[in-house]
Amino acid sequence: MKAMVGLAVRSWSVVIPLLAALVLAVSWGRDLGPAVVVLVSAALVGAVLSAVSHAEVVAHRVGEPFGSLILAVAVTIIEVGLIVTLMLSSGDKAASLARDTVFAAVMITCNGILGLSLLVAAARRRLAVFNAEGTGGALATVATLATLSLVLPTFTTSEPGPVFSASQLIFAATASLVLYGVFVMVQTVRHPGDFLPVEEGEHTEHEHDELPSNKQAFVSLSLLLVALIGVVGLAKLVSPSIESGIAAAGLPASAVGVVIALLVLLPETIAAVRAARRERVQISLNLALGSAMASIGLTIPAIALASIWIEGPLMLGLGATQMVLLALTVVVGALTVVPGRATLLQGCVHLVLFSAFVFLAVSP
Structure with missing residues (x-):
């Protein structure tokens, strides 16, 4: 069976990204x-x-954990471009757009995607097992990353309001890049085995599938980027x-940031x-937490670099309600992760937290 290879040559998967790019080009600025x-x-x-x-074709060719990393980074880079573009074009009205979108991405990935994945897996095998x-x-x-970038600005005193001073923003940006870079190195070079599936029988599902050729993987990677540009544009x-x-x-x-994050994260949600x-x-x-990490x-x-051109305040600090949701997400996430396995209960708890986030976003 060559199901994964077939994905690269299905006519709809080739035509639709190009069609989306055409619709984007024709409609832009109108x-x-x-x-x-x-x-x-x-x-x-x-x-x-x-x-x-x-993304599945590319992931099958390069293997894990590189496959999920490629999708997470590709989506996030284009998401960053969207946020910066909207902030540059909207001025003061978009002062909190980066905060709202990044926080929404964290809640969607760490509760929505993670909870839904655990629920689906536990419903099939009673237990969702992971590393x-x-x-x-x-x-x-x-x-x-979330605490340094989204919580601390609420409590710093160098600038009025939930904003960083210039030096604090540079520190947060540098720390974010360093932490993310170290994580990627650990995930792909030092300890890749910690991010590989551990479920019994999990490795045998596609082991007899023929790997896509380098050419097929390159074509799929190119079309993936076109499709993601289409999604964000x-x-x-x-x-x-x-x-x-x-x-x-x-x-x-x-709520605008929430809707934008939901749209941009749809590919990762479906893949997860x-x-x-x-x-x-x-x-x-890997997809859920990797996307949250890349998003921040x-x-x-x-944003720190774009602040050179962005006029007006850059509000990054979360409000009290958002900080409570973030703290609860971290505590519940830790309790979910420590055993290395989860049931329907853990999946439902995360989904309830995600529902609370959505509800409070529209009814604060």
Whole structure:
């Protein structure tokens, strides 16, 4: 069977990223009517599905943990570009956009994606088994990055409000890059075994599949990048409609960051759930925590650099409600990770935390 190789040559997975890029190019900079918004939304969904398809081809070729790392980093780099673009074009109105989007990404990945993956895996085998050493290290890194970048600005006194001074922002950016770089080295060079699946029989599912050739993997990687650019670009196109809808519904402006993060993280969500259905829980956790880590570790340095051109305050500090949710997420995550296995209960707890985050985002 050559299912994974077939993904690289399916006509829909080749055509849709190119079609999404075409829709993006034609629609960019234009006022979108209702019919065009529907078309753009359809192209967005297609780009998400094709991105997952090509990510699986690349992951099958390079193996783990490189496969999940490539998808997480690719999505995050383009997400950072979207955040910086929106902040540069929106001025003071986007002062808290980076904070809202990054915090939403952490809650979506560490509760939504992680909880859904555990729930799906535990429903199939009663227990979701994973590597506690690697997953615990990833969670500790996420907690440290989130605290340094999103919690401390609320309590520092050099500048009024939940903002960093210039030197504090440089320190947070440098620390984020260093921590993320060290984690990637540990994951891929020093201790890659800590991030490989441990479930019995998990390694045999695709071991007889023919590996994609280098050419097929390169084509899929190129189309993956095109699809991800389409996802983020199309998300930006529909963001004015999202903002208008949120304002018309009387919801807080911070909900915009939540919706953007949900759209951008769709490829990783689908990929993680599919991995969990195949009893590859560790891959799901690599995607979830790796995305959270990359979202902070790459966004904060990029924002620090972009602050040279961004006028107005850069609000990074979380409010009290958000800090409570973050602290609860870290504590519950640690209790989930330590045993190296989880049941339906742990999956449901994380999903309830994710639901609480969404509810409080729209009804603070």
